[in-house]
Amino acid sequence: MANNNETISRDGKDTKVENKTSKPEQRKERKGIIGYFTGVKQEMAKVVWPTRAELTKDTVVVFGVCIFFSLLFWGMDTGFLAVLKKLLGITLSK
Numbered sequence: 001m002a003n004n005n006e007t008i009s010r011d012g013k014d015t016k017v018e019n020k021t022s023k024p025e026q027r028k029e030r031k032g033i034i035g036y037f038t039g040v041k042q043e044m045a046k047v048v049w050p051t052r053a054e055l056t057k058d059t060v061v062v063f064g065v066c067i068f069f070s071l072l073f074w075g076m077d078t079g080f081l082a083v084l085k086k087l088l089g090i091t092l093s094k
Contacts, residue, residue, distance in 0.1 A: 050058070085091070 081092075
């Protein structure tokens with residue numbers, strides 16, 4: 001087996017660093033409900049939650065976009081209905 005040590009000079013000091021070429025550590029996976037919640041806990045620890053300011057800004061943007069498209073589609077629907085009424089000469093009764 002070859003020597004897996006390497007010397008690195010930093011600030012005039014020599015430091016030996018061992019290259020790790022062995023297999024990565026394999027964890028035993030749990031099955032069932034306990035394994036599921038263990039995995040959920042691990043993944044939740046990785047989440048980067050937005051700050052209150054970011055969340056507020058994003059919420060305002062979402063509401064603004066929803067209002068914009070609602071008005072756009074309402075206007076298009078009203079316009080198309082008016083054009084069809086003129087072309088076909090129909091009336092809509094309630």
